[in-house]
Amino acid sequence: MIGYILISLIILFSLVILFSGIFTVKQQTSAVLERFGKFRTIRNSGLHFKVPLIDQIAGRINLKVQQLDVLVETKTKDDVFVKLKISVQFQVIKTNVYDAFYKLESPHDQITSYVFDVVRAEVPKMKLDDVFERKDDIAIAVKQELNQAMSDYGYDIIKTLVTDIDPDAQVKAAMNRINAAEREKVAAEYIAEAERIKIVAKARAEAESKRLQGQGIADQRREIARGLEESVDVLNKVGINSQEASALIVVTQHYDTLQAIGEETNSNLILLPNSPQAGSDMLNNMIASFTASNQIGEAMRARNAELKATKEIKSRRNKIQRDQRNSDTDTREEL
Structure with a gap:
């Protein structure tokens, strides 16, 4: 009975030892085997x-693409403190698993150190606006530096990205105010341009209205003059002379005006002469005005003619004097 138990235990122990030598490795992973603490195979x-109890799995290496986010705070050329978030995508080279496992203790710390070194060397050369515009240049510089350094340790840098640029809070507030002021300036320019267009359009409309109004008044006066001329001709044909015809027309228009004012219920108070001599007085005043105007015109024309004659006489006298001086000069030169 005891022998049977011992045999069973030996068989069970042997199976455990046997199965302990079987292991699996997941996809995109490599396992490093050591024998008595010495590297054996991958x-x-x-x-x-x-081999049970002899070979040991020293560790497993992830072959997938990994990402490490590094937050770096540094100063720009114009003395603005800014925080940059650098995302580094890296991968262990499958043929260099030995170097990645044995040469580098902490790859994340190593990558972080290089990122800090490159960013703090590149960003202080740029102004804040340039940091935003040239963030790709910063990412390329970080990638080049990391590739040169990490390739010796079996790591391949796939890509580096500047995923965030965060200036100081006061700087961001100032930038927002500048942006708002620029937008308000553009809005004011558009509003002013719209007002200018409306003013110009209104002025053009008013000018056109005045032009048409003046044309209408001119046409109206032309027709009135033509009507008066025809009225005088008709009255002359029945034996009424021009002065009597003009007086009759003025009186007729005077009473037509009074009638039109009387028919308008909402008109303001207007005082007009309404005596029997009103028409005759207005006609006499008009004739007197025309006569005075003609006299003034004749006097001005006579004055202008006199000034013109005086100017011509003076011009001729000056010409004669110049000719005399030139003649005297020629005579002296001949002598």
Whole structure:
């Protein structure tokens, strides 16, 4: 009975030892095997066997693309403190698993140190606006530096990205105020341009209205003059002379005006002469005005003619004097 139990235990122990030598490696992963603390081999994905109690799995290396986010605070050329978030995408080279496992203790710390070094060397050369515009240049500089440094340790830098640029809060507030002021300036310019267009359009409309109004008044006066001329001709044909015809027309228009004012119920108070001599007085005043105007015109024309004659006489006298001086000069030169 005891022998049977011992045999069972030996068989069970043997099975445990046997199965302990079987292990699996996941996809996109490599396992590093050591024998008595010394590197033996690297196993990739699949089912594998190792010598129990002799071979040990020292560690597993992830072959997937990994991302490390590094937050760096530095100063720009114009003395503005800014925080940059650098995202580094890296991967262990499958053929360099040995270097990645044994040469580098902490890859994340190593990458972070290089990112800090490059960013703090590049950003202080730029102004704040340039940092936003040339963030791709910063990312390329970080990638180049990391590739040169990390390739010796079996790491490949896939891509680096500047995913965030965060200036100081006061600087951001100032930038927002500048942006708002610029937009208000543009809005004011558009509003002023719209007002200018409306003013110009209104002025053009008023000018056109005045032009048409003046044309209408001119046409109206022309027709009135033509009507008066025809009225005088008709009255002359029945034996009424021009002065009597003009007086009759003025009186008729005077009473027509009074009638029109009387028919208008909402008109303001207007005082007009309404005596029997009103028409005759107005006609006499008009004739007197025309006569005085003609006299003034004749006097001005006579005055202008006199001034013109005086100017011509003076011009001729000056010409004669110049000719005399030139003649005297020629005579002296001949002598």
